[in-house]
Amino acid sequence: MRLSRYFLPILKENPKEAEIVSHRLMLRAGMIRQQSQGIYSWLPLGKRVLDKVNAIIREEQNRSGAVELLMPTLQSAELWQESGRYDDYGKEMLRIKDRQERSMLYGPTNEEMITDIFRSYVKSYKNLPLNLYHIQLKFRDELRPRFGTMRSREFLMKDAYSFDLTKEGALHAYNKMFTAYLRTFDRLGLRAIPMRADTGPIGGNHSHEFIILADTGESEVFCHKDFIDFDIPPVDTDFDSVDGLQSIFEKWTSRYAATSEMHDEAAFAAIPEGDRLSARGIEVGHIFYFGTKYSEPMGASVTGPDGKEHLVHMGSYGIGPTRLVPAIIEASHDENGIIWPKSVAPFDVSVINMKVGDAACDAASLEIYQKLGNAGLDALYDDTDDRAGAKFATADLIGVPVQVIVGPRSIASGEVELKDRKTGARETMSIEAAINKIT
Numbered sequence: 001m002r003l004s005r006y007f008l009p010i011l012k013e014n015p016k017e018a019e020i021v022s023h024r025l026m027l028r029a030g031m032i033r034q035q036s037q038g039i040y041s042w043l044p045l046g047k048r049v050l051d052k053v054n055a056i057i058r059e060e061q062n063r064s065g066a067v068e069l070l071m072p073t074l075q076s077a078e079l080w081q082e083s084g085r086y087d088d089y090g091k092e093m094l095r096i097k098d099r100q101e102r103s104m105l106y107g108p109t110n111e112e113m114i115t116d117i118f119r120s121y122v123k124s125y126k127n128l129p130l131n132l133y134h135i136q137l138k139f140r141d142e143l144r145p146r147f148g149t150m151r152s153r154e155f156l157m158k159d160a161y162s163f164d165l166t167k168e169g170a171l172h173a174y175n176k177m178f179t180a181y182l183r184t185f186d187r188l189g190l191r192a193i194p195m196r197a198d199t200g201p202i203g204g205n206h207s208h209e210f211i212i213l214a215d216t217g218e219s220e221v222f223c224h225k226d227f228i229d230f231d232i233p234p235v236d237t238d239f240d241s242v243d244g245l246q247s248i249f250e251k252w253t254s255r256y257a258a259t260s261e262m263h264d265e266a267a268f269a270a271i272p273e274g275d276r277l278s279a280r281g282i283e284v285g286h287i288f289y290f291g292t293k294y295s296e297p298m299g300a301s302v303t304g305p306d307g308k309e310h311l312v313h314m315g316s317y318g319i320g321p322t323r324l325v326p327a328i329i330e331a332s333h334d335e336n337g338i339i340w341p342k343s344v345a346p347f348d349v350s351v352i353n354m355k356v357g358d359a360a361c362d363a364a365s366l367e368i369y370q371k372l373g374n375a376g377l378d379a380l381y382d383d384t385d386d387r388a389g390a391k392f393a394t395a396d397l398i399g400v401p402v403q404v405i406v407g408p409r410s411i412a413s414g415e416v417e418l419k420d421r422k423t424g425a426r427e428t429m430s431i432e433a434a435i436n437k438i439t
C-alpha cells in the first residue's frame, strides 16, 4: 500500500475526549471514528487490525471443532418472549418496531436465536456434540459507554454456543472453549487469566471470565502470581481428549483467581503475600455452562440412544474483538505510539522514503516495497512528501513492527536502515540484506 493513496487520517493533537491511552492512540492513528455515542466506524488501519484479530479467533474456534455461521443483528421479540428474557433484559436492549408494528430488537447476544436454529434441524443425539459460532455486531445500550471501542454500544462479539446430550458432554465442550481461549489470547500477544465469574443475565452455574491485567481495566481482580508463567496449550492439543482438556482446565484453575463480585477474602489471604496479585483487569472473554436454561423453555431436545427425548445441555462463549484491539494497545505501547505484536500488525513492514523526488531514494524504496510484496509481506510505503521527521513519527505512532528507512546519504553507498519498532534498535545494511532479514 502506498501511503499517498491510502486513507490514514492521523491526528496531530491529543483528542480531549480520550481518557485512556488506547483510546487516544486509536484516534490519533486514524483507526476509528465515533459516529454517535458509543458507535464507531473502523477506518482502514483499524479495520486491518480488527480483521487480523478476527482471523486468529476464527482459526482457534475452528481448531477446537466449532463451526461458523452468521446470524442477523435484528431479532424478533417473540424468541425472547419464549425464553422469558424479553422482559428481564431491561434498558440495555435496544427495542425497535418495524412498519407492521412488530416488536424487534438489536441482538445483545444470541442464545435464543441459536436455540431456535438448533431445535429446527437437530433431532438426534447422533448429531451431537455441536458448537456453532459467529462473529457479528451486537448492541447494548450501555449506561456509560466509554474508552472508545473498549466499552461501546455497538460492538463486535464472537459468540459460540455448544449443544450436548449430557452435562458431562457439555463440560467437555466448555473445556474445549476454555483451551481455545487460552490459545487465542496468547496468539494476540496477551496474557489472559481465567477467573471465576458471576453469570449475570446469561444465567448458569459454571463460568469463567478471561481477564487481562491493566491499570485502566474496569474490573477489580484478585489472583495468584503463578498465572503469569503458566504454559499455553500447544497447537497440537487434542481437543477430543476428555482427560487431556480436563487437565488443562484443572491446571489453569488450580490457583486462586476471581473478580470482585466473586472475591473470597479468606481464600485470597491464604496465598503467601508475595504471590498475591490485586489489580485492575479488562474482561476480554467470558464462557458459561448453563445446562437446560434455554433448551427447556424453548423445547430444544434430541432423541437419545435410549429412544427417549432429552433436553440438550448448552453453553455460550463470548469474545469481544472490538474490545481486544484497545486491550492489545493498553498492553503494548510507548510514548511514541502503538507497538503491535506481529500477529495483528496492520502491516508487516513500513518502507520510509526520506526524500521523495530523489532518484536514488525513489528507485530503492520502490524496489524494496515491491520485493517485500512479492515475498508475500504486507508493506506500507511512505511515498508522501512529508518531512522525514513527520514520517518517522507516523511510523512509530501506527506501530508497524519493522521500518526500512531509505535516506539519500546511506543509499549512495547502497545501504538502508532497519529499525525495530519495539526495541528501537537500528542497523544499517545493504538492500539485499535488509530484504533477506525481513522476509
Ligand code: ATP
Pocket (backbone or CB within 6 Å): 140, 142, 149, 150, 151, 152, 153, 155, 156, 157, 200, 283, 284, 285, 286, 318, 319, 320, 321, 322, 323
Ligand atoms: P462487561 O462486564 O464489560 O459489561 P459483559 O460481562 O456484559 O461485559 P458478556 O455478556 O460476557 O459481556 O459478553 C462477552 C464479551 O463481549 C465480553 O467479555 C467482552 O469482551 C465483550 N463485550 C461486552 N460488552 C461490550 C461492550 N459494551 N463493548 C465492547 N465489548 C463488549
Ligand code: MG
Pocket (backbone or CB within 6 Å): none
Ligand atoms: Mg455488560
Ligand code: MG
Pocket (backbone or CB within 6 Å): 283
Ligand atoms: Mg462482565
Ligand code: MG
Pocket (backbone or CB within 6 Å): 209, 283, 285, 286
Ligand atoms: Mg461477561
